Amino acid sequence: MELKIAVLPGDGIGPEIVKQALDVTKAVCKKFNHSLTYREALVGAVAIDAGGDPYPQETHELCMNSDAVLFGAIGSPKYDNNPSAKVRPEQGLLAMRKKLGLYANIRPITTFPSLIHQSPLRSELIEGADFVCIRELTGGIYFGRPQGRSEDGQVAYDSSVYTVEEIDRIVRLAYDYAMKRRKKLTVIDKANVLATSRLWRETARKIEKEYPEVETEYMFVDNAAMQIIQWPKRFDVMVTENMFGDILTDEASVITGSLGMLPSASIGIHTSVFEPIHGSYPQAAGKNIANPLATVLSAALMFEYAFNLHKEGQIIREAVNASIQQGIVTEDIAENGKAYKTSEVGAWITNYIFSL
Numbered sequence: 001m002e003l004k005i006a007v008l009p010g011d012g013i014g015p016e017i018v019k020q021a022l023d024v025t026k027a028v029c030k031k032f033n034h035s036l037t038y039r040e041a042l043v044g045a046v047a048i049d050a051g052g053d054p055y056p057q058e059t060h061e062l063c064m065n066s067d068a069v070l071f072g073a074i075g076s077p078k079y080d081n082n083p084s085a086k087v088r089p090e091q092g093l094l095a096m097r098k099k100l101g102l103y104a105n106i107r108p109i110t111t112f113p114s115l116i117h118q119s120p121l122r123s124e125l126i127e128g129a130d131f132v133c134i135r136e137l138t139g140g141i142y143f144g145r146p147q148g149r150s151e152d153g154q155v156a157y158d159s160s161v162y163t164v165e166e167i168d169r170i171v172r173l174a175y176d177y178a179m180k181r182r183k184k185l186t187v188i189d190k191a192n193v194l195a196t197s198r199l200w201r202e203t204a205r206k207i208e209k210e211y212p213e214v215e216t217e218y219m220f221v222d223n224a225a226m227q228i229i230q231w232p233k234r235f236d237v238m239v240t241e242n243m244f245g246d247i248l249t250d251e252a253s254v255i256t257g258s259l260g261m262l263p264s265a266s267i268g269i270h271t272s273v274f275e276p277i278h279g280s281y282p283q284a285a286g287k288n289i290a291n292p293l294a295t296v297l298s299a300a301l302m303f304e305y306a307f308n309l310h311k312e313g314q315i316i317r318e319a320v321n322a323s324i325q326q327g328i329v330t331e332d333i334a335e336n337g338k339a340y341k342t343s344e345v346g347a348w349i350t351n352y353i354f355s356l
């Protein structure tokens with residue numbers, strides 16, 4: 001098969017972790033006789049520095065003309081510490097999601113047996129936890145207008161806006177996932193307070209009738225935040241709006257043992273994007289210490305979702321499992337003082353794939 005991908009390393013640790021994921025992708029393509037072509041482009045703070053735009057038209061065109069996008073991370077302290085900056089790196093990520101129509105962000109949460117004891121949560125609570133968070137990605141408070149500041153600067157506002165159409169398509173997608181899994185869906189909202197959440201619930205209740213085989217439950221987001229930590233095994237598929245999904249999945253990463261472990265697939269209307277859920281970790285940039293596994297696992301999702309190549313995705317997951325089991329891991333999940341560099345972990349996984 002011919003795989004044509006766009007590679008967007010972005011900021012901070014982005015280039016280091018994407019390099020590992022790309023090497024792993026190359027190895028899998030070689031092993032399975034796929035032909036891989038890829039081109040890199042700028043996004044985020046590096047794109048602002050180069051031309052003032054965090055998601056340049058050139059980058060967008062490359063994404064549109066590719067079969068999949070492998071993405072690293074975005075963000076820079078230069079902008080975090082400057083609240084009056086007119087252009088921010090994160091706008092690049094949001095623009096990319098919006099322009100590519102990536103309304104669904106799939107974030108699978110699973111545990112790795114050899115990492116269970118690394119979690120601050122008790123092992124009997126998290127052993128076997130396996131759920132998927134489906135986060136709406138192009139609506140809600142991230143994109144709602146008006147957004148801004150009053151002229152005198154004393155008032156700021158964001159707007160959370162959702163249409164029935166936006167809710168309908170993501171809830172249906174979540175039901176389709178639930179049908180392929182354990183047939184349980186949790187719709188997470190704040191319907192006791194927010195008008196958008198009430199529309200979510202109303203819309204979901206209508207769709208629920210079309211999926212009688214799926215057990216549907218509705219849960220307030222504050223309660224969900226507690227249950228994810230207290231009883232993660234109760235969840236199968238959860239669906240929620242943009243900001244709740246952002247927050248709940250960072251929380252859920254604690255189950256996995258490190259934020260550096262969680263991959264994601266952003267899918268929708270145009271080319272899908274595969275990205276770790278973590279950020280650009282600027283403190284570690286250039287030090288070759290960041291955990292590349294979330295990005296490597298995102299490459300596994302890319303084979304599966306964008307190319308329907310399941311054996312290829314599985315082999316990456318196997319290799320990642322083996323690296324964890326043998327302790328070839330970065331400092332965030334290393335034990336007994338032996339930590340490997342980002343590039344060493346990547347090289348080990350690549351070699352392992354060739355050895356299979």
Ligand code: IPM
Nearest residue numbers: 074075090093246277278279
């Ligand atoms: C994520 C990130 C982004 C988000 C940031 C970098 C804009 O936290 O992908 O979860 O909030 O969506």
Ligand code: MG
Nearest residue numbers: 246247250277
């Ligand atoms: Mg986030």
